[in-house]
Amino acid sequence: MHLHDVxxxxxxxLWTGYFFLEGFDFGIGVLTKLLARDRTERRVLINTIGPVWDGNEVWLLTAAGATFAAFPDWYATLFSGFYLPLLVILICLIVRGVAFEYRHKRSEENWQRNWERAIFWCSLIPAFLWGAVFANMVRGVPIGADKNFAGNLLDLINPYALLGGLVTLTLFTFHGAVFAALKTVGDIRTRARRLAGRLGLVTAALAAAFLVWTQLDSGGTGSLVALVIAVLALVGALVMNGRGREGWAFGLSGVTIAAAVAMLFLSLFPDVMPSSLDAEWSLTAENAASSPYTLKIMTWVAGVMTPVVLAYQAWTYWVFRQRIGTQHIPVDAH
Structure with missing residues (x-):
């Protein structure tokens, strides 16, 4: 296997790790409106991801940085062609981070309500847009012979991309509901488990349609295996959620995300961005890669730093593993 394939x-x-981790905290952000009944319950939900949400975003920075270094042509075409949706995602991530930090700085109800709205919308919008972006990347976009994006925003708005956006939105919200059930106690835990059951059914219908469409359009044997794993894991997550086994349900919902992302990348390979104008103009893992020397240096750095990052994040989740509920929120916490 060549280094560019590695x-x-x-x-x-890296993208799988990002969607697994950021997926549930996007879901928690959406659930601040769908699940929480008052300010105290919204505070409980926010506190479940309070110690980890910023660490989860490290995976996005690493994925984007690795793409820039390992596949500069892929990075350039992706970030120029998808400039507007990626800019909206970036703005949402910035506003969302500020909202987490500023919500509790003042006690006025309007102040906190406005920041809570920001958390909701700045979680919902990226959750949808990431699915649309990756769907378009797999489907193919207008790329010219010079490896540059040759289309416009309307080329990114199509039924397949919209369905992909709905899949990631519902899947992340389901993932977040299972995480909320895993991390809370009391009535909010029961309602989170009940909501996860309903969300899971909607997610299953949308995901089945999207993944089958992907398989029929550009899939192979590997992507078919990933599709089957994704479906079985989602069904298992629903079953475990119904039985009150939140840990198993969360793990299986994570497997669903990992298998779905794997299917998209397996459908994509050896391309990294197919051209809808001419297959000969597609960006591939080979023609979009950096020099072998650059990839070799990156491999050594990744081999040293990746275990450190994984160990640190595992330690963080272990330290903040306790469940919380409304009884843990002081009366004056707002």
Whole structure:
């Protein structure tokens, strides 16, 4: 296997880690409106991800940075062609981070309500847009012979991309509901488990349609295996959620996300961005890669730093593993 193929796999792993981790905290952000009944319950939900949400975003920075270094042509075409949706995602992530930090700085109800709205919308919008972006990347976009994006925003708005956006939105919200059930106690835990059951059914219908569409359009044997794993894991997550086994349900919902991302990348390979104008103009893992020397240096750095990052994040989740409920929120916490 060539180094550019190795880095294609590593970037797929980085995006998988990002969607697994950021997926549930996007879901928690959406649930601040769908699940929480008052300010105290919203505070409980926010506190479940308070110690980890910023660490989860490290995976996005690493995935984007690795793409820039390992596949500069892929990075350039992706970030120029998808400039507007990626800019909206970036703005949402900035506003969302500010909202987490500023919500509790003042006690006025309007102040906190406005920041809570920001958390909701700045979680919902990226959750939808990431699915649309990756769907378009797999489907193919207008790329010219010079490796540059040759289309416009309307080329990114199509039924397949919209369905992909709905899949990630519902899947992340389901993932977040299972996480909320895993991390809370009392009535909010029961309602989170009940809501996760309903969300899971909607997610299953949308995901089945999207993944089958992907398989029929550009899939192969590997992507078919990933599709089957995703479906079985989602069904297992629903079953475990119904039985009150939140840990198993959360793990299986994570497997669903990982398998779905794997299917997209397997459908994509050896391309990294197919051209809808001419297959010969598609960006591939080979023609979009950096020099072998650059990839070699990156491999050594990744081999040293990746275990450190994984160990640190695992330690963080272990330290903040306790469940919380409304009884843990002081009366004056707002």
């Amino acid at each position: 880095w294609f796999v590593l970037i797929a792993v």
